Amino acid sequence: MSDYVTVTHEDGITVLTLDNPPVNALSLRLREPLYKALEAARDDASVSAIVVACAGRTFISGADISEFGTPAALQSPSLRNICALLESLPKPAIAAIHGTAFGGGLELALSCHYRVADKTAKVGLPEVKLGLLPGAGGTVRLPRLVGPEKAVQMIVSGNPIGMAQALESGVVDAIADGDLTAFAVAFAKQKVAEGGPHVPVRDRDEKLAPARADPSSFEAAVKEATKKTRGLEAPLACAASVRNAVNLPFDEALTKEREIFITLVGGVQSRAQRHLFFAEREAAKVPGIGKEVTPRTIAKVGVIGAGTMGGGIAMSFVNGGVPVTILEMSDEALDRGFATIEKNYAISAQRGSISEDEKGKRLARFSRTTDYADLADCDLIIEAVFEEMSVKREVFGKLDTIAKPGAILASNTSYLDIDEIAASTSRPQDVLGLHFFSPANVMRLLEIVRGAKTAPDVLLSALGIAKKIGKVPVVVGVCHGFVGNRMLGARSAEGEDLLLEGASPEQIDKVFTDFGWPMGPFAMGDLAGLDIGWRNRKSLGTSAVIADSLCEQGRFGQKTGKGFYLYEAGSRAPVPDAAVAKLIEDKARERCVNRREISEDEIIERTLYPLVNEGAKVLEEKIAARPSDIDIVWTNGYGFPIGKGGPMFWADVEGLKKIVDRLDYWYGRTGKDVFKPAESLRKLAETGGSFSAKPA
Ligand code: NAD
Numbered sequence: 001m002s003d004y005v006t007v008t009h010e011d012g013i014t015v016l017t018l019d020n021p022p023v024n025a026l027s028l029r030l031r032e033p034l035y036k037a038l039e040a041a042r043d044d045a046s047v048s049a050i051v052v053a054c055a056g057r058t059f060i061s062g063a064d065i066s067e068f069g070t071p072a073a074l075q076s077p078s079l080r081n082i083c084a085l086l087e088s089l090p091k092p093a094i095a096a097i098h099g100t101a102f103g104g105g106l107e108l109a110l111s112c113h114y115r116v117a118d119k120t121a122k123v124g125l126p127e128v129k130l131g132l133l134p135g136a137g138g139t140v141r142l143p144r145l146v147g148p149e150k151a152v153q154m155i156v157s158g159n160p161i162g163m164a165q166a167l168e169s170g171v172v173d174a175i176a177d178g179d180l181t182a183f184a185v186a187f188a189k190q191k192v193a194e195g196g197p198h199v200p201v202r203d204r205d206e207k208l209a210p211a212r213a214d215p216s217s218f219e220a221a222v223k224e225a226t227k228k229t230r231g232l233e234a235p236l237a238c239a240a241s242v243r244n245a246v247n248l249p250f251d252e253a254l255t256k257e258r259e260i261f262i263t264l265v266g267g268v269q270s271r272a273q274r275h276l277f278f279a280e281r282e283a284a285k286v287p288g289i290g291k292e293v294t295p296r297t298i299a300k301v302g303v304i305g306a307g308t309m310g311g312g313i314a315m316s317f318v319n320g321g322v323p324v325t326i327l328e329m330s331d332e333a334l335d336r337g338f339a340t341i342e343k344n345y346a347i348s349a350q351r352g353s354i355s356e357d358e359k360g361k362r363l364a365r366f367s368r369t370t371d372y373a374d375l376a377d378c379d380l381i382i383e384a385v386f387e388e389m390s391v392k393r394e395v396f397g398k399l400d401t402i403a404k405p406g407a408i409l410a411s412n413t414s415y416l417d418i419d420e421i422a423a424s425t426s427r428p429q430d431v432l433g434l435h436f437f438s439p440a441n442v443m444r445l446l447e448i449v450r451g452a453k454t455a456p457d458v459l460l461s462a463l464g465i466a467k468k469i470g471k472v473p474v475v476v477g478v479c480h481g482f483v484g485n486r487m488l489g490a491r492s493a494e495g496e497d498l499l500l501e502g503a504s505p506e507q508i509d510k511v512f513t514d515f516g517w518p519m520g521p522f523a524m525g526d527l528a529g530l531d532i533g534w535r536n537r538k539s540l541g542t543s544a545v546i547a548d549s550l551c552e553q554g555r556f557g558q559k560t561g562k563g564f565y566l567y568e569a570g571s572r573a574p575v576p577d578a579a580v581a582k583l584i585e586d587k588a589r590e591r592c593v594n595r596r597e598i599s600e601d602e603i604i605e606r607t608l609y610p611l612v613n614e615g616a617k618v619l620e621e622k623i624a625a626r627p628s629d630i631d632i633v634w635t636n637g638y639g640f641p642i643g644k645g646g647p648m649f650w651a652d653v654e655g656l657k658k659i660v661d662r663l664d665y666w667y668g669r670t671g672k673d674v675f676k677p678a679e680s681l682r683k684l685a686e687t688g689g690s691f692s693a694k695p696a
Helices: 028-043 079-088 104-110 126-130 138-146 148-157 163-169 180-194 209-213 216-225 233-247 250-266 268-283 308-319 331-351 356-364 389-402 418-422 456-468 484-492 495-501 505-515 521-528 530-540 545-552 578-590 600-620 627-637 647-654 656-670 679-687
Strands: 005-010 013-018 049-054 093-097 100-102 114-117 122-124 301-304 324-327 366-369 380-383 408-411 431-436 445-450 472-477
Touching: 005 028, 013 028, 013 180, 028 079, 049 180, 079 104, 093 104, 093 180, 100 104, 104 122, 104 138, 114 180, 126 148, 126 233, 126 268, 138 148, 138 233, 138 250, 148 216, 148 233, 209 216, 209 233, 216 233, 233 250, 233 268, 250 268, 268 472, 268 627, 268 647, 301 308, 308 324, 308 331, 308 356, 308 431, 324 331, 331 356, 331 366, 356 366, 380 389, 389 408, 389 418, 408 456, 418 431, 431 456, 445 456, 445 627, 456 472, 472 627, 484 600, 484 627, 495 505, 495 545, 495 578, 495 600, 505 521, 505 600, 521 530, 530 545, 545 578, 600 627, 600 647, 600 656, 600 679, 627 647, 647 656, 656 679
Parallel strands: 013 049, 049 093, 093 114, 100 122, 301 324, 301 380, 324 366, 380 408, 408 431, 445 472
Antiparallel strands: 005 013, 431 445
16 A cells, blocks of 8 residues: 555455556656555455556556656666566456556556556557657557557557547457446456456467568558658657567567667657657746736637638637637628638538538637627637738727727737737737737647736736647747747848858758758748738838849749749649749849858858847847747747757757857858847857756
8 A cells, every 4th residue: 555556455356546646647656556566466366356547537647757867767666567567467457547548558558458448538659749659568569459550550640549449449448337447347357257368468469460471551551650750760760669569579579669769768859859848838837927817718709800810810719619700891801701711611521620510510609790899798809900000000999999898909910019009009908919820720839929018817818718729829028020930030031142142942941851841941932922021021121132033023932833943733842943043143143142052051050040049039038938938939830840849959959159159150251140149149158058957
């Protein structure tokens, strides 16, 4: 008996109830008494079967990842020891699963002879999402229960499955009716009465036999599961480990799984992904908001503007179960906006990602209007109209007259000053920025922009509703472009000069995709539409020599079939264009720029080092609260590769001294502000410091 494991007996069945709140993670303090209790039950001749169950809201939800890298993680008994003990028992062990059995929790359950579960339970091996593979036999045992094809799909995706699938595929043996523990005890008694044999999973090879005879369908499953791994090592390692389970004897496959785990856990990618896992949780905590602050209720949302962003924002809330009223300037604009929304839902239903019934329910949550008075009962109103201060001020002025007291008023502006927008109302404490990313119903990032006067409970409410609709919120301060777009400006600043000095769009884009970005900046520009930046530059009186020329020729990117690249009809694949190469050369000649070979390192130094430098400035100005918040913005909103952990984590790995030295070099050579090292960055570099709390 211990605080963490309670032992009870019933008619020869021992029930071990694990209790390590909040989620029964497999910390050392749980592993020790569990191991002892299993030994005792094994040695007690009066015990004929053992049920492993959990107290609280869930079965074991996984390893205790806060133990990673600490001595406790290495201390015996390890999870592997527990799994081996379970599997060697001369009497059957039954896992009784409720809530979630994820990672180490499922691995423990897989080491039992049988698994029964509550019908709402979920099981999965999500280690790949932390850059790892299941390191306690998951890749070797799961294929024996569900077959290697299904196993590779589950382990490489890391996605959980519900009980219907779990029963059908063989992960669980029975679904409980009523009380889970009582069901598990009855199941145990029945198995004892049947007399066995109780074959441990390690000895069940029947589902491996077909792949051993002919690996083709397994290899096809591997190919399918790993087709979008984008430079990440863990998905390939997971697949390799399942392949070992097929081809090698159990113990050998287990040893190999361990070796691969150790390599991954010490590697940069897994450290980066674990950093992001904690960073996302950290980002939801806002310094200075105490427990005394309570959020406002948000039961109904208004969205102004049914364009690209307004439609997507409205869909995000509706998908999260919150009814939305959309306001537009005219019925025609409303119809246009709604046609897009309806089309999006029709595609989802066609693909099977939502049912027809669900589609109907979601569409029924929308109301539409052209009359501001219809927004009077909204708890939150989000403006997504044209990006012009005068229009924004006018809209907020109107909102001030109709919104109910205490309603939260938000702007989706990409760049504009939230404080100036707030000043057009008599209630600046209720105003903030909610900066969604395009497409807003898909992208998870939400920058919550805190104005000078935004009230703490308004901020807290925004964080709460963001979570409810499945977004990843990061609180940022007011400046031109906030965190993401401001840093994007620094990343893009040298693009045109690199072209003029000798690089090509395809060369620069390749450096980016080799780095792990899903797309380079020029392919991205073509996708987004070059005309957006062109119009913006015209209104600001600025220019970009190559992009402006392309736009003057009507080359707006994918939508016109031509931009920095050519696009064949119906294709999104960028094809380098000799006419663009000539345009670049001509413009360079006009400006007397001598074109030369541009190296990969130079491209990184002139794009990603300024990105990091701007990040340091953003931190100095307290626009972001922590370096890890910036990493969350960039990995969730801009495609920074997760295996590199975000720009600030990557900067630590790259070496701050190296970055500052090269920024100094480029600043000396060009005198451009983007290269002038931030004071804080220089100081960190000089003192051997780093951005991450735990130095990489
Ligand atoms: P859009 O042109 O697609 O849509 C704007 C919509 O607002 C139009 O349908 C227009 O009819 C409507 N509108 C304009 N004035 C109005 C008014 N006074 N009352 C009611 N409706 C009005 O623009 P968008 O791309 O959706 O951008 C909207 C806002 O979101 C801008 O502030 C933009 O900076 C920001 N934003 C855009 C993106 C993006 O990628 N497009 C990303 C983040 C933020």
